[in-house]
Amino acid sequence: MGFDMRAALRRSGSALLALAVSAGLLSTDAASADGTPAKELFGARALPTESAPTSYGFYSKGCLAGGIAIPTDGPTWQAMRLSRNRRWGHPEMIALVERFSHDAAEKIGWPGLLLGDISQPRGGPMLSGHASHQIGLDADIWLTPMPQRTLTYQERESISATSMLDKSRFLTIDPSVWTPSHARLIMMAASYPEVERVFVNPAIKKKLCDTWRGDRTALGKVRPIYGHDYHFHIRIKCPAGSKGCKDQAAVRAGDGCDKSLAWWFTDEPWAKPKKKPGEKPPKPKFATLADLPKACAVVLNGPAPASEQQATYGTAYRAPAAIPAAATSIESVIGAAADAPLASVPVPLPRPALQ
Numbered sequence: 427m428g429f430d431m432r433a434a435l436r437r438s439g440s441a442l443l444a445l446a447v448s449a450g451l452l453s454t455d456a457a458s459a460d461g462t463p464a465k466e467l468f469g470a471r472a473l474p475t476e477s478a479p480t481s482y483g484f485y486s487k488g489c490l491a492g493g494i495a496i497p498t499d500g501p502t503w504q505a506m507r508l509s510r511n512r513r514w515g516h517p518e519m520i521a522l523v524e525r526f527s528h529d530a531a532e533k534i535g536w537p538g539l540l541l542g543d544i545s546q547p548r549g550g551p552m553l554s555g556h557a558s559h560q561i562g563l564d565a566d567i568w569l570t571p572m573p574q575r576t577l578t579y580q581e582r583e584s585i586s587a588t589s590m591l592d593k594s595r596f597l598t599i600d601p602s603v604w605t606p607s608h609a610r611l612i613m614m615a616a617s618y619p620e621v622e623r624v625f626v627n628p629a630i631k632k633k634l635c636d637t638w639r640g641d642r643t644a645l646g647k648v649r650p651i652y653g654h655d656y657h658f659h660i661r662i663k664c665p666a667g668s669k670g671c672k673d674q675a676a677v678r679a680g681d682g683c684d685k686s687l688a689w690w691f692t693d694e695p696w697a698k699p700k701k702k703p704g705e706k707p708p709k710p711k712f713a714t715l716a717d718l719p720k721a722c723a724v725v726l727n728g729p730a731p732a733s734e735q736q737a738t739y740g741t742a743y744r745a746p747a748a749i750p751a752a753a754t755s756i757e758s759v760i761g762a763a764a765d766a767p768l769a770s771v772p773v774p775l776p777r778p779a780l781q
Contacts, residue, residue: 463712467726468550472511474737475548475728479517481561481664481671482549482719488671489722490549490562494739496520496541502527503539504572506582512543512552516562518620518665519544520739523565526615526660534610538572540587541565542657547737548725551713561671563664566657567615569608587656590630597629597691609634615660616644622674625651625659628690635683645681650690670721 468489479492493514498505503523505513515523523541530536545562546552558564568587577585590608592600612634616624626634628650638645651659664671689695715723731737 461714463551464715464718464722465551465553465712467715468546468548469553471546471548471726471730473547473730473734474514475725476731477728478667479562479665480721481516481563481668482721482725483561483670484672485558485561485564485661485674487713487717488549488561488719489725490514490516490545490547490560491721491725491728492517493545493547493549493562494520494737495547495734496523496544497738499576500524500527501538502531502572503541504577504582505541506568506577506585507542508579508582510543512546512559513541514547514549514562514737515544515565516665516668517739519563519565519662522618522620522660522662523567526567526618530611530614534607534614536571536607536611537574540568540570540572542568542587548728550718550722550726558661563662563671565660567611567660568657569611570656589655591627591655597627597632599629599633604633609638612648612658613638613640613644615658616647618662620662621647621660622663623659623661623677624648625654625661627651627653627655628687629655630658631682631687632691635681635687642681645683646677646679648682649677650682650687652695670719 474493475491477492482488494517495514527539544565545559549560549562570588590604592598631650664673
């Protein structure tokens, strides 16, 4: 077997990251000292780190090393809002999204997935839109089916997802847009063992509780949350090997069609906070690098691959990865270290940039 330069670089990057974290080479980071919001720092990184994939911290407070991008297009998916540069994730998240898209097309006839935000190249807080999605283990899937043509870049920026709600009534599904296929799609997403939760609007959860006649085992993983009437949100468990990753508490036993769901249909979740007369709203406090796991300072400043193409992976169109001429230059550094990806992890996918 030939020497794999890309795998070697990821192994060496992993070793450097581990060394920096263990040596505590974090205290002199200027951004941490001056209080710059972490969302500005991570939002400015266009590429991931060249290192083994690792999720650090919690879904709403962490970062991602060794992230990969899902291709903008596949046979059963298209990525939306490309200007945000949020189609990155842990390889296990990317592998799941691809597998889900294939399964949905093959088993329930879904035309294809329109992909919303997954994560930034190095995870971390975002400039807009999300509190979570920080460690590469969350993905948004539109409830709008993929059209049977390739969308243009401008269409991906401007097309709006379709709400499943009847806006004239409180938390009520619109029967003119909701279909049994939507229910099957969400329940399929929840059925994968690595999926920890699927977040949906309370009205969607209630619709599933009232109408789902299949196996309800996975229904408890479908959780009601504010918004999420245009898309649903898949969250997977911390991958094996991500020792710095913190799982969310497991969902309670049962299908979730209980008092916890009924609460969303009371006034309490929607009541505006009461303010005292003359009380000024508190100034927003943004997380800084110092608020994140220590490893995130190294992730932020770690080496990047040469291009986005080198970090775009997928299973849709397999192609051999080119080996640079200087591939043997770091063999002596890497030695016999083994960091081979799992068979389920997507393989490199060279593709031209979307025009």
